[in-house]
Amino acid sequence: CNKAFEQFIGRQRNELLGRSVFDISPPDLAERYHAADQALFDNPGIQTYEASVQSTDGLRRDVIFNKATYSRADGTLAGLVGIITDITDRKQSEALIWMQANYDALTGLPNRRLLNERLRESMRRSQRREDCVAVMFIDLDRFKEVNDTLGHEAGDKLLMEAARRIVACVRETDTVARQGGDEFMVLLPGLADRSAIERIASDIIQTLAQPFSLDADAAYVSASIGITLFPQDGDNPVTILKNADQAMYHAKEEGRNRYSYFSPAMQAQAQERLRLGKELRRALRNQELRLYYQPILQLASGHVTKAEALLRWAHPERGLIQPGDFIPIAEELGLIDSIGSWVFEEATAAALRWYQQDLPPIQLTINTSPRQFAKGQSLEFLLERLQHLPLDGARIGLEITENTLLDEHPAITAQLARLCAAGVQVSLDDFGTGYSAMAYLKRLDIDYLKIDRSFVRDLATDPSDLAITEAIIAMGHKLGLQVVAEGIETVEQRQLLLAAGCDLGQGYLFATPMPEAEFIAYLQAGG
Ligand code: C2E
Ligand code: MG
Ligand code: MG
DSSP: OOHHHHHHHTOOHHHHTTOOHHHHSOHHHHHHHHHHHHHHHHSOSEEEEEEEEEOTTSOEEEEEEEEEEEEOTTSOEEEEEEEEEEOHHHHHHHHHHHHHHHBOTTTOOBOHHHHHHHHHHHHHHHHHHTOEEEEEEEEEETHHHHHHHHOHHHHHHHHHHHHHHHHTTSOTTSEEEEEETTEEEEEEEEESOTHHHHHHHHHHHHHHHSOEEETTEEEOOEEEEEEEEETTTOSSHHHHHHHHHHHHHHHHHTTSSEEEESSHHHHHHHHHHHHHHHHHHHHHHTTOEEEEEEEEEETTTOOEEEEEEEEEEEETTTEEEOGGGTHHHHHHTTOHHHHHHHHHHHHHHHHHHHHHTTOOOOEEEEEOOHHHHHHOHHHHHHHHHHHHSSOOGGGEEEEEEHHHHHTOOHHHHHHHHHHHHTTOEEEEEEETSSOOOHHHHHHSOOOEEEEOHHHHHTTTTOHHHHHHHHHHHHHHHHTTOEEEEOOOOSHHHHHHHHHTTOOEEOSTTTOOOBOHHHHHHHHHTTO
């Protein structure tokens, strides 16, 4: 124990001699050092490792331990001798250099270098998972004017605020980086679904178009965003970044304050979706939505006992649009709750008409989107309507998807319970295609499983589809549920399903979805 050690540890020599690590180190560290010493005794030699210690003044210091065993003349082990090197200053300057090399000093965001590293990493991971990575190149429009007229200090403030606003638009796992000047990059890894990209791009454009208050002045800028996708638009970071830059220039050329995709096909699709979205708002007001009805039969008897309400959009110029082409847009734009309410209103009105016209009793099932449960307005609307209409709740069924149950929100369980109390039965739609957690089948009030069309399609040719279908039917029955197969197109499929014990079926073999008048005629003709 020398002078330097006394100073380092903050104790006098006489306090140290004869003590063990347990007397001079915090307990958690002492345990580790003791174990390392023990290992060295068991395996005599030299040991070097980096560690951190706490001196008595409470300061944490980074050190290198060099320890060695030494022996007596007869070769038996005598003890350990150790040297401590204080490397705290070096560590701190290393950390500082690392910060400076990887982060932008003004905004605190990752810089170009770190973005490149993360991009490389995300590309590797995405290859393994077979999903996609989106890169956005954001350039502030008219930033130079702010800088020139209000001064650099104001310009810096605006950039810091812009950085904060962009960060607020993305998930925690995404990276927002400053590329330099008034250019930012956003890295969105692990995207299973591209609809999120456009939502984020629109959010960023909107938030940056809000005024920036800089001391006495308010400044206005906007943003042009270029979007590229890995692997679609390039297989290496250099190409991806170059393409994002090019897409950003395209957005500028188109008039700024907008986003643009690198690939023309993606750009065309995005524009199409934007246009459809605008028209969809109008569709509700102009009563362009329609419900079609498809019968669901008892497979054994051929008796029609249910029907599914399927939404169509009668577009004035484009004709009938299928739900797959506009429901995702409605969900993105937050229109699904009002559309859902419209569907509930129309479907309950139809069910009431059929009841009053003395048609054979039919349960009409209505499709719902997970977002409707998240907000709950349209379900509230349905429950209220059922209370006020002279319509038995058993005449209505809801179809929910596995995604509805995914986040196990207590509100969803409560809503399902209220529907159940009102006599409304629930089917789990597209079963087998999502993240099926068997546990919720047991816990929640579900009455029917609907086997997805993708399994039914290849029943006759693909033995594993047949096996899955048989297993779903057997499991459903064990749990006391009835099973519906959708998309039955051939007699052979119907035969196989019947043999597997499937209860109900729906598909073009029996009838396609049809407008109400046609459906009523179908029922009156005996199905
Ligand atoms: P889904 O609930 O699984 O509906 C079954 C789909 O399969 C319907 O497509 C139906 O027309 C189609 N189909 C029925 N039988 C056959 C067949 O034998 N062969 C083939 N190839 N297809 C068949 P559609 O009407 O295009 O609806 C697509 C999806 O849109 C529905 O899938 C449902 O998830 C959603 N959807 C429909 N209406 C609504 C609605 O009012 N609200 C919500 N949130 N979603 C809806
Ligand atoms: Mg359905
Ligand atoms: Mg389905």
